[in-house]
Amino acid sequence: MAEKKNRVALVTGGSRGIGRATVLRLAQDGYDVAFCYQANQEAADTVAKEAAGSGARILARRADVSDMESVRALVRAAEQELGPIDVAVTAAGITRDNPLVMMGDHDWHQVMDVNLDGVYHLCRSVVFEMMKRKSGSIVNLSSVAGVYGHAGQTNYAASKAGIIAFSRSLAKEVGRYGIRVNTVAPGFIETDMTAVLEGKTRKEALASVPLRRMGQPEEVADLVAYLASDRAAYITGAVLQIDGGIAI
Numbered sequence: 601m602a603e604k605k606n607r608v609a610l611v612t613g614g615s616r617g618i619g620r621a622t623v624l625r626l627a628q629d630g631y632d633v634a635f636c637y638q639a640n641q642e643a644a645d646t647v648a649k650e651a652a653g654s655g656a657r658i659l660a661r662r663a664d665v666s667d668m669e670s671v672r673a674l675v676r677a678a679e680q681e682l683g684p685i686d687v688a689v690t691a692a693g694i695t696r697d698n699p700l701v702m703m704g705d706h707d708w709h710q711v712m713d714v715n716l717d718g719v720y721h722l723c724r725s726v727v728f729e730m731m732k733r734k735s736g737s738i739v740n741l742s743s744v745a746g747v748y749g750h751a752g753q754t755n756y757a758a759s760k761a762g763i764i765a766f767s768r769s770l771a772k773e774v775g776r777y778g779i780r781v782n783t784v785a786p787g788f789i790e791t792d793m794t795a796v797l798e799g800k801t802r803k804e805a806l807a808s809v810p811l812r813r814m815g816q817p818e819e820v821a822d823l824v825a826y827l828a829s830d831r832a833a834y835i836t837g838a839v840l841q842i843d844g845g846i847a848i
């Protein structure tokens with residue numbers, strides 16, 4: 601009898617935070633997982649080792665999501681090592697916060713290049729194969745800032761709003777090929793990205809959250825894994841907020 605093959609997932613930004621938790625969760629769920637990181641090889645090696653403990657095949661590779669060639673090479677390597685990609689998750693993201701009046705051009709473009717172009721690069725690189733196989737699930741990480749806006753984050757919020765419009769449009773394009781495209785919009789999640797919130801700013805942020813705590817990366821990974829899976833077979837084009845009620 602032929603050996604049963606695991607499904608294959610590819611996660612960007614898997615070395616830390618939400619991407620890391622997603623890699624570990626998908627590996628536990630029985631996927632073989634490829635993931636990329638930008639610079640932090642030590643963190644990536646640790647994640648790869650931990651994820652492989654679930655019995656999954658893991659590929660960790662350095663790639664810059666803002667560069668199309670780098671993403672294409674990542675996808676090629678993942679397909680060669682693990683097989684066709686069933687699930688793609690875009691978790692790589694950055695912030696370069698400043699009020700618009702003080703925003704540097706470089707900070708505007710860098711956030712767009714990584715957050716929005718990064719999503720385009722990965723989706724563009726995997727979608728044709730998914731169309732040919734008439735199956736696939738894509739989950740893109742946006743943010744509540746992309747839904748409601750956030751002072752000091754015009755660049756970040758614009759990139760995250762772009763991800764929502766991109767994902768909904770793609771969901772309309774590829775639904776007929778059995779491909780689902782969904783967006784997860786987290787609020788304050790306890791990762792390196794929010795570690796910069798300190799003292800009064802952190803207190804004020806938490807006061808705006810009805811559940812009065814930050815979310816954990818594992819809680820977001822749980823939602824991503826659900827959307828990626830067949831349990832969400834009739835969900836596409838959705839924007840699911842996971843934010844402790846911040847938007848109520």
Ligand code: NAP
Pocket residue numbers: 612613614615616617618619636637638639640641643663664665666690691692693694714741742743744785786787788789790791792793794
């Ligand atoms: P994080 O802890 O700062 O981790 C960022 C990850 O992205 C790291 O793995 C980093 O790799 C990778 N990365 C950054 N730039 C990259 C690039 N150019 N190419 C490839 N990988 C790159 O972030 P997080 O808090 O987990 O956030 C994950 C996603 O959720 C982001 O899209 C973020 O915007 C979104 N989000 C987060 C929150 C929150 O409160 N944390 C809220 C809403 C939305 P290295 O380790 O190599 O640097």
